[in-house]
Amino acid sequence: MTDTLIRAEGLGLRAGGRTVYSDVDLDVPAGGTLVVRGRAGSGKTSLLLTLAGRMRPSAGTLTVLGQTLPQRAAAVRRRVALAEVRGVNELDDALTVEQHVAERLVLHQPWHRPWAGGRQVAEQLERVEQFLALTAEAGADVPALRPKEFVSDVDPLERMVLGVVLALIGKPDVLVVDDVDSLRRSEDRRRAWESLAALQETTPLTVVASCSDASDVRWHPGDHRILLDLPEL
């Protein structure tokens, strides 16, 4: 667990004539969790997207999974997956849970197989259930996703879980979860953090997450969690 997976030095972004974030130094080990904390507008989403190879920094150096960014952004994007990030890869309210799963499966298939069969979707949904059972065992107890339910009808925690589950279909090395505390209920926030931790216990996964208040994060001794505070600039 000592390999460095994300290393940043003096990382910064200026855009639209203003500094979005600056002077970020990071050393995140494989299998660790980086929690980026900051108030609204402090640049959390932009930093997360930079670490995911989706945004180009304007200062400093950054390597993710041994790849230098921004030069190797395409390679990083293949191995770093985003859960739902508002305004970037939003789920479609008019699609059901299983339609989202089918759509994501197709994205990860070769171009000559542009569909996902019912059995494939069912298998994937079964894996989701197994994952949710694990989180329940770990005390997170996230509600089951109903395959036929429209995204417009799922509750906020289920929606976040669906975003995570879809991101995991591509078996990424790094999972990015923005705004974990956009969940209103404190019980939901606790369950979201616990389910991410449970996920890491069963899969070799590094998590990069953001929030404005980290009080619901459980800090277990020795579990390689790093808290980065982004000041308002």
Ligand SMILES: Nc1ncnc2c1ncn2[C@@H]1O[C@H](COP(=O)(O)OP(=O)(O)OP(=O)(O)O)[C@@H](O)[C@H]1O
């Ligand atoms: N490419 C860009 N061009 C201009 N402004 C940008 C760009 N990227 C980010 N910003 C601005 O930088 C600020 C920080 O944005 P960002 O969404 O990263 O913050 P945040 O901490 O995630 O906020 P929130 O919690 O509200 O989502 C915002 O004011 C945003 O408009």
